[in-house]
Amino acid sequence: MSETHGFNTNKIFGALLFLTIAEVGWAYLPFATWALWGGLLTFAYMKGHLIFTYFMHMKFEGWIVKGLMVPTIPLMLIVVFANMPDTAKNDLMVYPLTVQMDAETGEIVVLDETERAKRSPGYKKKLEAHGEEVPEGVGGGH
Amino acid sequence: MSSQIQAYDPEVDAPAHHHPVYDYDSGPPVDRGKFAIWLFLATEVMFFTGLIGTYIVIRTGSPEWPNPKHILAVDITAANTFLLITSSWMMVRALDAIQKGDKGGLTKWLGFTIIGGSVFVGVQVYEYIQLLDHGYLPNRDLFWSTFYAMTGFHGIHVCVGVIWLFCVWIGAVKGTYTPQNYVRVELAGLYWHFVDLVWVLLFTIVYLM
Numbered sequence: 001m002s003e004t005h006g007f008n009t010n011k012i013f014g015a016l017l018f019l020t021i022a023e024v025g026w027a028y029l030p031f032a033t034w035a036l037w038g039g040l041l042t043f044a045y046m047k048g049h050l051i052f053t054y055f056m057h058m059k060f061e062g063w064i065v066k067g068l069m070v071p072t073i074p075l076m077l078i079v080v081f082a083n084m085p086d087t088a089k090n091d092l093m094v095y096p097l098t099v100q101m102d103a104e105t106g107e108i109v110v111l112d113e114t115e116r117a118k119r120s121p122g123y124k125k126k127l128e129a130h131g132e133e134v135p136e137g138v139g140g141g142h
Numbered sequence: 143m144s145s146q147i148q149a150y151d152p153e154v155d156a157p158a159h160h161h162p163v164y165d166y167d168s169g170p171p172v173d174r175g176k177f178a179i180w181l182f183l184a185t186e187v188m189f190f191t192g193l194i195g196t197y198i199v200i201r202t203g204s205p206e207w208p209n210p211k212h213i214l215a216v217d218i219t220a221a222n223t224f225l226l227i228t229s230s231w232m233m234v235r236a237l238d239a240i241q242k243g244d245k246g247g248l249t250k251w252l253g254f255t256i257i258g259g260s261v262f263v264g265v266q267v268y269e270y271i272q273l274l275d276h277g278y279l280p281n282r283d284l285f286w287s288t289f290y291a292m293t294g295f296h297g298i299h300v301c302v303g304v305i306w307l308f309c310v311w312i313g314a315v316k317g318t319y320t321p322q323n324y325v326r327v328e329l330a331g332l333y334w335h336f337v338d339l340v341w342v343l344l345f346t347i348v349y350l351m
Contacts, residue, residue, distance in 0.1 A: 009238065013231040020227065024220045027211065027350040037351055044346040048339050051227075055234055055335045064172050068180045072187045079188070080195035088203035 012054050019047045179329045183336050186299075190340050193295060194347060197288045208285050210349050213278075215269060222265045223345045226300075229258030230338040233307075233331045240324040245317055248327065252311045255334065259304040266297050289348060296337070296344055303337050306330050 023043035027036070053059045058066065127134045201207050210216070232255045239247030270290075280290040310330045313319060319327055 009231065009234050013227070016227050017224065020220065020224055023346065023350065024216070040346050040350050044343055047342045051230065051335055051339045051342065055230055056332055062172060065176065065180050068184055072184050075188060076191045076195070079191050080198055084199055084202065088199045090203070
């Protein structure tokens with residue numbers, strides 16, 4: 001048995017192992033998105049709490065060390081949620097995943113697989129190797 | 143009379159502005175190294191908050207997002223997560239060993255921790271090679287950009303941790319650490335546990351959600 005600062009290290013490790021297995025299993029269950037994500041975040045929080053409290057000894061530290069970490073919580077919330085109205089919740093900035101800005105024209109274009117292939121230098125070389133005419137804009141290097 | 147002369151008399155030898163002379167450390171009642179490492183970890187929390195927070199914001203704003211369970215190797219990464227947690231446990235065992243005066247135990251458990259961290263990095267590199275071979279480049283789309291950014295920076299932190307632990311291990315082999323002098327082991331351990339903690343969150347958010 002490994003006793004450190006009054007807690008059993010092996011028990012904590014066993015709990016982390018169990019939570020990891022349970023978390024991966026939870027991820028594949030046919031739950032609604034909110035239940036799935038809620039469960040996953042709960043598992044992550046429990047695992048993180050065990051590591052932070054026991055492995056990092058925060059439970060046994062004084063107020064100075066604990067005080068060092070307190071400001072990070074509101075700062076984290078600010079960083080994540082403060083700019084959401086301007087980015088994630090801004091209807092003017094909602095584009096499909098494969099949308100990119102054309103470096104030459106500056107316009108927003110949707111790059112599917114065909115369009116992406118056309119813009120690669122390799123496609124231009126392929127056309128040239130087959131003696132085909134290279135259309136304008138092909139091989140832009142995106 | 144000369145035997146009554148003191149080497150230092152505060153009333154006579156104190157500076158002219160008569161500030162009191164202290165003979166104790168007036169710093170915070172906590173080890174300087176521990177104070178500094180926790181301060182550093184607080185900055186690291188903000189660093190990863192920037193990365194993970196950006197991922198959350200971008201994903202929330204995207205009308206479509208691939209299901210990572212269908213693209214990424216969740217099974218291998220789950221095993222890798224367990225490996226990193228195990229290495230964190232072994233680091234706790236290493237610190238426990240030196241606190242009890244077991245220098246051999248410190249060397250052994252530190253060595254296992256280093257091996258665990260190295261294997262973790264190796265598996266990550268293997269995963270990167272497989273993904274890049276399939277054409278999943280960082281500039282493919284936002285999913286892959288954020289994936290490589292978050293896991294890449296975490297991987298760099300793991301590499302730094304492995305190197306740091308190796309330096310501590312060299313000291314352990316030389317017998318530098320004692321039950322009265324093991325703060326360097328503790329500081330390296332705190333960084334390693336933090337790296338593990340970040341991966342627990344990354345694995346959940348990037349691979350499972």
